[in-house]
């Protein structure tokens with residue numbers, strides 16, 4: 404349901420994403436791995452229609468993000484990396500507003516808001532003002548925002564960042580669960596998450612895909628350790644500085 | 647366009663759940679009333695149409711207050727990253743611009759409307775031409791909207807509210823000051839030949855004065871509308887450019 408072909412992104416002379424192609428089908432959870440600055444977030448920003456592409460094609464459920472962004476955006480739930488929120492709102496009013504923007508109204512909206520508050524364990528802070536939330540709760544509020552319209556495609560940029568171990572576990576479970584009937588693309592720096600939640604993973608380095616496969620295939624490539632593979636195929640900062 | 651309304655409601659609520667709008671409205675009312683009754687000579691001049699006692703002061707106040715209302719419009723959105731949220735919701739940049747702009751304009755409309763006791767008083771004390779008063783109010787609102795549109799354009803350039811405030815105040819002050827001959831004479835000395843004319847075209851007094859005196863001139867509406875529309879289009883262009 405996510406179809407990306409020959410995606411390229413340039414920032415001035417810098418090539419942040421270099422001819423990237425991948426697809427995520429319904430029922431698949433694709434993990435996006437890679438060192439800092441590999442181009443994961445940049446790719447996600449383009450796939451969600453926030454950032455324009457330099458060249459390449461993006462299709463969401465068969466709808467081109469480049470030709471018909473408004474329709475394509477309806478299909479996507481997106482958790483940006485920094486989990487941005489409007490600090491002047493309360494958790495409930497924020498979720499209500501997102502639901503309205505997503506075209507939900509009346510009792511459908513009420514149910515949708517109640518449901519994500521439950522899924523993301525936000526009952527405790529539902530009436531709290533967002534600027535007084537802890538980092539983990541902010542992250543969960545933003546995650547809730549991405550699920551509110553029950554999208555067919557989910558794009559989550561480091562969804563477990565800043566969560567406590569219990570919540571990390573819950574979110575992985577949630578991603579796995581949601582992955583059964585959606586297409587999920589999520590990025591992470593935690594290699595265990597690949598085995599815990601993904602059906603497939605790719606490793607991105609300097610804007611290119613350098614490894615691709617199911618978690619067990621990738622493990623085999625690294626002789627039993629994902630870390631060894633990761634270390635082997637990616638450029639470390641020291642190498643990049645020397646080059 | 648339904649999403650523009652949803653954005654408008656959110657922005658307006660944000661103004662009134664934070665102290666921003668209250669602070670600006672209270673300061674506006676205090677200053678404008680203060681000026682009306684002191685320098686404006688409300689009782690002395692006996693101008694029941696409120697032109698010189700009251701409306702005259704509005705461009706002076708709005709050149710400072712409109713940037714304060716509008717400084718966060720896009721700079722805050724860029725600083726906190728919520729622009730990424732807004733940019734991935736099924737809505738257009740244009741709806742967001744219109745929704746946000748109208749919310750800011752509503753704050754300024756509320757501020758202006760709250761001077762209504764003045765209007766009641768002049769009707770009580772004398773026999774004013776209420777159409778002229780309406781025209782003065784309309785002119786004041788248009789001046790404020792023009793300054794707001796410029797502030798919005800500036801806020802698209804920066805993620806820093808303070809930078810936005812300073813730059814937009816500077817532009818608005820210039821638009822007010824350029825209406826005075828002494829300023830024009832000084833500017834002519836600094837700028838190369840023919841360099842002043844473009845600035846003079848941006849002066850507000852030419853257009854505000856006639857409305858303040860109750861004259862509805864087509865060219866004034868064209869002037870206000872073209873600056874506002876150009877600023878909104880500019881905002882859209884800048885926001886699009888900054889995303890890539």
Ligand SMILES: Nc1ncnc2c1ncn2[C@@H]1O[C@H](COP(=O)(O)OP(=O)(O)OP(=O)(O)O)[C@@H](O)[C@H]1O
Nearest residue numbers: 414419437438439440441442443444445446484890
């Ligand atoms: N707006 C921008 N202007 C210039 N360069 C940018 C911009 N956004 C990203 N980059 C560059 O693009 C590259 C990829 O960044 P990106 O944020 O996609 O990395 P990432 O893989 O998400 O890293 P991380 O793991 O740290 O989140 C980086 O080198 C970054 O400096």
Ligand SMILES: [Mg+2]
Nearest residue numbers: 443444445484
């Ligand atoms: Mg990132």
